[in-house]
Amino acid sequence: MSAENQQKNEHLGPENQQRGWFTRFLDTVEWLGNLLPHPVTLFAMFAGIVILASGIAGYFNVSVLDPRPGSEGQEIFVNSLMSGDGLRWMVSSLVKNFTGFPPLGVVLVAILGVGIAERSGLLEAMMRGMVMNASPRMVTVTVVFAGVVSNTASELGYVVLIPLAALIFHSLGRHPLAGLAAAFAGVSAGYSANLFIGTVDPLLAGFTTIAAQIIDPEYNVGPEMNWYFMFVSTFLIAVLGAFVTEKIVEPKLGKYNPDDMDPHADIEHDVSMDKLTPLERKGLVFAGLSFVALLGILALTVVPEWGVLRNQETGGVAGSPFLNGIVVFIFITFGIPGFVYGFVTKTMRNDRDVIDAMAASMSSMGLYIVLVFFAAQFVAFFAWTNFGTIMAVNGANFLQAINLTGPAVFVLFILMCAFVNLMLGSASAQWAVTAPIFVPMLMLVGYAPELIQAAYRIGDSVTNIITPMMSYFGLILAVAARYQKNLGIGTLISIMLPYSLIFLVGWVALFYVFVFVLGLPVGPGAATYYSLPVQ
Template sequence: MSSSASQQQNQQQPKRPLFTRFLDSVEYLGNLLPHPITLFAIFCVAILVLSGIAGYFELSVMDPRPEGAKGRAADGMIHVVSLFNAEGLQLIVTNLVKNFVGFAPLGTVLVAMLGVAIAEHSGMLSAAMRGMVMGASKRMVTVTVVFAGIISNTASELGYVVLIPLAAMLFHSLGRHPLAGLAAAFAGVSGGYSANLLIGTVDPLLSGITETAAQMIDPTYTVGPEANWYFMFVSTFFISITGAFVTEKIVEPKLGKYHDEEASEDLSNDKMGKLTAVEKKGLKFAGVAVLVVSALLAWTIVPADGVLRSANGTVSGSPFLKSIVAFIFVFFAIPGFVYGKIVGTMKNDRDVINAMATSMSSMGMYIVLVFFAAQFVAFFKWTNFGQVIAVGGASFLQDVGLTGPMLFFAFILMCGFINLMIGSASAQWAVTAPIFVPMLMLVGYAPETIQAAYRIGDSTTNIITPMMSYFGLILAVATRYMKNLGIGTLIATMLPYSICFMFGWSILFYLWVFVFGLPVGPGAATFYTP
């Protein structure tokens, strides 16, 4: 082919839109990153080498804590401690197991998942979700789908596996575009990942990491799983309403009218599975069990002499709040077993044990990730890198005058950007918390408030990053209804949700924290004072 012919052919090819090229770049750069587990292993090695270099040059900063404070050096300086020597090797090998088993999120998440497993494997969660979505009126179906997606986060991957395909089928059966249903459910499940009416498995996971990071500044500081509950409870309704608005006013009109010819397979059997009589009966008895459990829990904390109140009779710092993970287990396990007993999916203790064992077998990847993440967090703490970076960063923020709302807006945007590359909430927070929690504490903000801001940034970009673990599954479901759909189309469909969630949720955070001065959770402080 001649050069003139080649040039003519290139001129005939339409130039790809700038946004599409940007999405391709994000996907390409994200694919260059190794697996999160490998990433943490690399970080561990990097910390060792960098600590050796910093220790050789005696890198240090002025300790901002008052004289006599616990952990403050006699010379008033914070020095980087080298692990790249004999003492460092001894410290590492003698604490390898301790770092792993003592990692705060490990036990809490596993215990919570045991209870959720019973409710999930009995079929209760799936039936409740189907009943909620299919029982909604046509006028309320969109907001119900988004709301159900948010609530599904208490049960790990259930929303991705069950609700998103279900929502696409529901919209198709109603004569609406199935991708609009898929997008609405995806926005609730993933874009509203941190919002919920209940305290779920993500709460103890993040709070454990936050607590470890906060103890770099204050060794006695504790962060409970309920730390962000107030803010996330209200956020559930905000995300539901915003998600429904974006679906009906932006996404669905853009998608236009759907034609079955666009599908990659025959959709004639694309029917919704309605609840059977026995499933409805099971849900009713499970609902009664929920009320009974809730009443018993209320009896332990509501009365002034409640057995799970603190020694001085207050709720703050009480055994009740410190035992949230145990209550998550009970709250899901008992109703789940009652439902399973009614519908026949759980006949005896062996079925319950098998459900819990199956759930634990699926946590293998998480346990491996925790092993390496725990080592990284421990190394980072031992070297004092977190404190040195925090003090330097806090001084910089004070020098440039970046404080208050603008500081948190920048932090939320940064977390959202990092999430495009590291799709795991725990993996990202394990890396960033040891830096930003101490830094923002030194500027004057409480770890609970910092964690709430992080959760906004982490959640809002989940739906537009190919690095999110379930993105491939969502794409596969979408191509069922549009055979020529590509990854760019799916991301472009979800981008309006991401923008509206990021902007609106940040405004809600601003009003909550800086205008009304409300606590983000029970007993949670907004500002930190040493």
């Protein structure tokens, strides 16, 4: 254990000091996470490893039998990037790998609309109105629910909702750390759940599409393909989060002692406790009306059989311009109500204010764009060398050999994703690494990419709140320390651990019942099972 962590644990009290195994586990997670380089460097290293490994595998003619129907007896060999063909391909494809990377464009377009809604104050007003108008009996479930919904603009949830929830609980005579924990659980452990399709959906769908095309070059996964399951998950997380807060966390914390508060903390000035002003309420009403009007116009293009955004060949919604262009509607349904709210509340008056909001949202994406450049190269290299196919075939053969091809395979997959998330907290970084391996592998044993992605999102979410590697963990720790001086990492994680465990069990159970008992699709037009195409 490091000297710093030892010093922190001296302030945790006898009960917490007895958790020797838990403290050692947390130290191990932190140590392993700190060994990892920056995600950008990580992808650059992975790309270099693929180049080197492909040269070695190509020299030894590593191959597998093609499992696709009609390809019996044919072998798939590793393509070496350390060859003339490989070098020519890398040089000619470097820019195309980046600009043609599916998650890049869709996320940037979506974030333009979200940026308008956030900069105008619409999202913050919605969040404040939801939480501060909740009755004392419903405040806990409302806080968790608001946290989940805030994932549309996740930074807002961390920066505004979590401090606000702690302050509201304190004002109600409840333990402020219980409010903080409830909000943190909703925002972070419920990260993938939401009532709306947000920026994370096209981001993950882009990686899933690339991975699925290793097996089926024509396969496409849309941003809406997990919406049904994530919509239902929102209510599950809200209920479970309220249960854990009121039945486990709050009783364990006990009655709050104001003497524990940091005397230097100026909590009242950290976040606004003011209720919505009449002007803000008016802005929300007009923004809501504009949103309903947009939905009405959109319905006219999709619901009637003559709808112009239906599939013109089949007449259905599946494969329609509406679903293929869902990111456009994310942009519109955030952008227009955001401007309407800003115009009414006078936070936005003209086109320049809208442009400034979109420019600000783009400027915050600089690191993401750099990350995407290197992630795109790694994914493209991995696919061109045939490493993805070879590893998927070998993995699928292993699963079939041990007879682990039923729904139980998803329990192990979710647990693996949850464990990896302890060290690699970025949803996009983790999925960029694991999707090219596990999506083709599970496709080969008969499951659709949309279903695999939904399972991944469970594992990627539930352990966010118990890893110091999560990017906002330091911020949450700082807010918590204002209410309990000398609070350490171990104490905060021990508070959040029940949420992580209960969410994991409950979410996996919902996944099994939703998909395998009720037979429901995880999203509009999403398949559950997959059959290999005949060559």
